[in-house]
Amino acid sequence: xxxxxxxxxxxxxxxxxxxxxxxWLGAGTAGVVLIFLLAPFGGLALATDxxxxxxxxxxxxxxxxxxxxxxxxxxxxxxxxxxxxxxLAHGVHRGKWVLDALLxxxxxxxxxxxxxxxxxxxxxxxxxxxxxxxxxxxxxxxAPAFVLAQIYxxxxxxxxxxxxxxxxxxxxxxxxxxxxxxxxWQTFWRVTVPLARLGLAAGVALAWVRAMGEFGIVLIVAYFxxxxxxxxxxxxxxxxxxxxxxxxxxxxxVAIPLPLWLGLRTRRGLL
Amino acid sequence: MHIHYQIDQPVHLDVQMEVRAFxxxxxxxxxxxxxxxKAIAGLIPARGSPFGGLAAEQRxxGYLPQGYALFPHLxxxxxxxxxxxxxxxxxxxxxxxxxxxLGEMAERYPDALSGGQRQRVALARALARRPxxxxxxxxxxxxxxxxxxxxxxxxxxxxxxxxxxxxAVTHDPHLAMLADHMAVLLNGRIAQEGxxxxxxxxxxxxxxxxxxxxxxxxxxxxxxxxxxxMTVIVAGWPLRAGPREDLRPGMAVTVVIRSEDFVxxxxxxxxxxxxxxxxxxxxxxxxxxxxxxxxxxxxVDMLLARRLCTGRRPxxxxxxxxxxxxxxxxxxxxxxxxxxxxxx
Numbered sequence: 001x002x003x004x005x006x007x008x009x010x011x012x013x014x015x016x017x018x019x020x021x022x023x024w025l026g027a028g029t030a031g032v033v034l035i036f037l038l039a040p041f042g043g044l045a046l047a048t049d050x051x052x053x054x055x056x057x058x059x060x061x062x063x064x065x066x067x068x069x070x071x072x073x074x075x076x077x078x079x080x081x082x083x084x085x086x087x088l089a090h091g092v093h094r095g096k097w098v099l100d101a102l103l104x105x106x107x108x109x110x111x112x113x114x115x116x117x118x119x120x121x122x123x124x125x126x127x128x129x130x131x132x133x134x135x136x137x138x139x140x141x142x143a144p145a146f147v148l149a150q151i152y153x154x155x156x157x158x159x160x161x162x163x164x165x166x167x168x169x170x171x172x173x174x175x176x177x178x179x180x181x182x183x184x185w186q187t188f189w190r191v192t193v194p195l196a197r198l199g200l201a202a203g204v205a206l207a208w209v210r211a212m213g214e215f216g217i218v219l220i221v222a223y224f225x226x227x228x229x230x231x232x233x234x235x236x237x238x239x240x241x242x243x244x245x246x247x248x249x250x251x252x253x254v255a256i257p258l259p260l261w262l263g264l265r266t267r268r269g270l271l
Numbered sequence: 272m273h274i275h276y277q278i279d280q281p282v283h284l285d286v287q288m289e290v291r292a293f294x295x296x297x298x299x300x301x302x303x304x305x306x307x308x309k310a311i312a313g314l315i316p317a318r319g320s321p322f323g324g325l326a327a328e329q330r331x332x333g334y335l336p337q338g339y340a341l342f343p344h345l346x347x348x349x350x351x352x353x354x355x356x357x358x359x360x361x362x363x364x365x366x367x368x369x370x371x372x373l374g375e376m377a378e379r380y381p382d383a384l385s386g387g388q389r390q391r392v393a394l395a396r397a398l399a400r401r402p403x404x405x406x407x408x409x410x411x412x413x414x415x416x417x418x419x420x421x422x423x424x425x426x427x428x429x430x431x432x433x434x435x436x437x438x439a440v441t442h443d444p445h446l447a448m449l450a451d452h453m454a455v456l457l458n459g460r461i462a463q464e465g466x467x468x469x470x471x472x473x474x475x476x477x478x479x480x481x482x483x484x485x486x487x488x489x490x491x492x493x494x495x496x497x498x499x500x501m502t503v504i505v506a507g508w509p510l511r512a513g514p515r516e517d518l519r520p521g522m523a524v525t526v527v528i529r530s531e532d533f534v535x536x537x538x539x540x541x542x543x544x545x546x547x548x549x550x551x552x553x554x555x556x557x558x559x560x561x562x563x564x565x566x567x568x569x570x571v572d573m574l575l576a577r578r579l580c581t582g583r584r585p586x587x588x589x590x591x592x593x594x595x596x597x598x599x600x601x602x603x604x605x606x607x608x609x610x611x612x613x614x615x
Contacts, residue, residue, distance in 0.1 A: 172340045175314050178327040179334040180354035181400055190353075194344045 048245045056243045062231035063250055069143065069227065070211040073150035077158050077207050080151075082200075085162035086188075090171075107156035111216020114152055118221045122148065139221065146222035153214035158207035165199020166192065198266045205259030212255040228254075272404060272436050276319030278303070278310050284459045290404065291452040293427050295467075296440045297482055298456035304440035307456075308334065308406045311438075321404075333397025333405040333435070337412050339389045341381035347392045348377040354400040367395040371429055387422040394426065398433055405430060407439035411446055423449060444471075444484045455479045476603055480527040485601070486572040487528040493518050493602075500597055506569040511544050512600035525603040530562070530574040532599035536592050545600070547571070548592040554585050565591055 088099065106114060122139035123129045132139060139145045169192050177187040193200065215229040223230060228251045235243040272291075278284040282303040288296070298304045310317035312334045313327035322330040341350050352364035368374050371391040381389055390410065397405060410426060411419055427449060430437045439446065440456075447453045447467055454464035455474075463475045474480035477488050491505040500514045505526055518524065536546055549571060553564035557574065563585065565571040573593060575585075585591075 170340070172336055172338075173342060175309075175312075175327070176334065176336065176340045177342075177353070178314070179312050179330070179332060180396065181328050182354070183326075183328050191342060195342075 044245065044248065047241075048249065049242065053246055055246050056235050056239055058226065059231060059235075059247050059250075062226050062228050062247070063254065065146070065225045066212055066227035066229075066251075067254055069147050069225075070150060070208065073147045073154060073211045074204065074208050076147070077151055077155045077211070078204060081155050081159045081203075081207075082162055085159045085203075086166050086192075088159070088163045089166035103156060103159060106152060107160070111153065111214070112220065115149065115217040115220025118149065118152060118217060122221070141222055141224045143225060146218060146225055146227065149217040149221050150211040150214050153217050154207040154210040157210050158203040161203030161206055162196075162200055165196035165203065168199060169195045201262040201266050205262045208258050209255055212251070272321065274311065274319070274321070274438070276307060276310050276317050278306060278315070278317045280316070282306055282459065284310075284456075286456065286459075286461055288454045288461050288464050289452060290436045290438045293430060293437045293450050294439070294452040294454070295447040295450035296438060296454050296456055297444060297447045298440065298442060299482065300442050302456050303459065304442075304456060305337075305408050308336075308408050308438070308440055311404070311406060331400070331403040333394075333400055333402035335390070335393050335397055335405070335407045335410065337409045339393035341384075341389055341393055341396070343381050345380075346377065347373065347379050347381070347384065350381070350392055351395045351399050353396060364395075364399065367399055368392070370432075371395045372425075387425075390422065390426065391429075394429060398435065402435055405435045405437045407437060409441050409443075410439050411441060411443050442482075444482065447471075447483075455482055457482070473601060474527065474603070477525045477527060480601065480603070484529065485527040486530045487526075489526045489528075489569060491524050491526045491602075493520050493522045493524055495520055501602065503600070503602055508547055508568055510595075510600055511597040512602045513598050515602060518602065518604060522604065527601045527603060528595055528599060530572045533571060533573040533575075533593045533595050535575065535579065536594040543594070545597060546592055546594045548590055551585060551587055551589050551591055554587060561585060563591075565593065 088096075088103070109117070119140065120126060121128055122132070122145070124133055124138070124140060129139060137144055139148055173191055173195065174187050177191045178184070182190060212227075213229055214227075215233070218227065218230055219233070226234065228247060232244055232247055232251070235247060273287070273289055275287045276284065277286075284303045284307055286307055288294075296304055296307070306315065309315045310319065311322065311330075312332055313322065313325060313330045317323075322332065341347075342353065345353065348361065348364045348368060351367050352360040355363050365374065365377055368377050371394055373388060373391055373395070376384060376388060376392075381392070384392065411423060423446065439450070441447065448471065450467050452464070453467050453470055455462045455470070457476075457478045463470060463479050470479075471483055474483050474485065480488065489505045491503040491510070493501055494504050494509065495502040496515070496518060498514065501512050501518060503510045503512055503524060503526055510526060512526070536543075547567070547569075549565035549567035549569075551563060552566045555562040559577055561575045561577060563573040563575055565573060571593065
């Protein structure tokens with residue numbers, strides 16, 4: 001028994017003396033990984049020719065196209081995606097797993113493949129495209145096609161995030177709200193949305209970045225009007241790497257602030 | 272207020288009962304008590320009255336679920352003001368909080384309140400709607416034992432002050448004892464209702480008796496009925512009980528006795544009325560009492576205050592003689608009793 005205690009004591013001392021190096025090892029690894037992730041951004045700062053920082057013709061227009069249509073796409077994603085997310089979160093249906101799997105389909109499909117699917121379905125030679133073109137809506141190389149591509153790129157991410165956020169709201173609180181004289185719509189705005197705000201904000205941030213950065217789908221169905229991602233690719237092809245950097249900086253400046261602002265506010269409990 | 276509700280899913284219930292002042296509906300867990308409250312509140316499909324056919328938001332009820340369900344993103348006063356409308360809602364909410372003694376807690380969020388304080392905020396919020404009926408789901412479940420009675424007393428006096436009829440559901444007989452009126456839910460129906468004093472003294476069935484805390488339930492046969500009472504034979508033991516006009520010699524009956532109604536007596540009294548000498552087979556301390564199991568011709572569960580056996584520590588295997596007064600022997604006209612103590 002005494003021997004055991006001595007041995008256990010020795011182990012304890014050994015563990016305690018091992019702790020500081022382990023802590024340094026953990027901090028060191030974290031630092032290396034962080035540097036690994038951020039190094040390309042630092043590289044961009046070094047590679048940019050700050051004395052000759054200028055845009056290529058068409059860049060400014062691409063910035064406005066990206067900003068305006070992404071905002072429109074985000075609005076439509078939130079308006080259409082929130083009811084779907086709510087229904088998925090609250091509905092008790094048989095075979096719900098099938099719906100879950102189907103929802104994952106557009107998410108898991110590679111963007112280029114998704115673009116081809118959209119082109120096949122909404123293109124001018126498809127029945128749907130034909131009907132829409134009779135109504136004056138052309139879903140190839142047009143502003144509506146651009147927004148459509150962004151919606152397909154962003155909505156699955158938003159719906160998944162929003163659904164998880166809405167599922168996290170205790171149903172009992174929504175029921176209590178109704179017993180306190182508030183109808184479903186009032187309950188949604190006064191209880192569900194405030195309690196799901198962190199997840200919904202994450203969904204909005206994710207959808208914004210996805211819409212702004214959508215390249216594969218847009219390339220196939222809406223080469224024109226050119227937003228920032230396609231214009232970056234065109235500049236790379238036509239001019240070279242140096243022509244890409246100014247637009248790339250702008251892309252970061254317009255795409256990142258919204259997610260960053262939402263993230264910081266939620267972390268500080270301000271949202 | 273008379274309540275009649277029928278529910279098919281998720282459990283079958285057909286409940287008819289009166290709600291007077293502070294009414295308690297007692298039932299086992301899983302019997303469907305909470306479902307009944309949700310049905311009355313309009314939160315699950317059901318047929319019934321009052322309020323049948325109205326949407327949940329149109330029913331004039333106040334509903335306090337287990338845990339109280341305060342909105343975590345709203346301060347105490349904002350929770351209370353939730354059902355209120357108009358520019359005066361803050362003042363009305365503050366008045367209600369003051370009435371439940373929480374005026375100074377108005378700016379706190381629910382996670383900064385104790386269990387009792389949350390319950391009172393939830394009560395103020397439910398009352399803000401000016402309900403015609405207040406529904407409480409297991410109001411004692413989220414309270415600790417140390418403060419439970421104090422908080423319950425305050426809750427009952429507050430609902431009496433507000434003058435709103437209350438229906439509280441629980442599996443806790445202790446809460447039922449404090450009620451103005453009570454009912455017992457058994458197998459989806461009301462098995463008995465009335466004043467708690469009557470119910471605890473005279474349960475109508477073994478099932479009701481078990482819910483009311485009777486732990487001794489024996490099958491017996493009526494041997495003799497006279498003007499002073501009757502004699503029931505339980506496992507060969509002639510047991511005297513109070514008078515009953517509806518029982519005849521030879522009838523099969525169930526006898527129920529509370530554990531605390533057995534008292535120790537001397538072995539010399541063994542031939543006296545309602546005295547039984549049995550062997551002590553199990554012993555457990557229960558607060559200031561001993562929970563004792565005695566076995567012989569039948570098995571008896573007894574709760575013995577420790578002050579009644581000072582200077583003498585009970586020992587397994589020794590023989591004890593116990594007595595039960597005739598007025599504490601409840602004879603029920605039904606079959607299915609057991610010769611073993613129930614609830615063990």
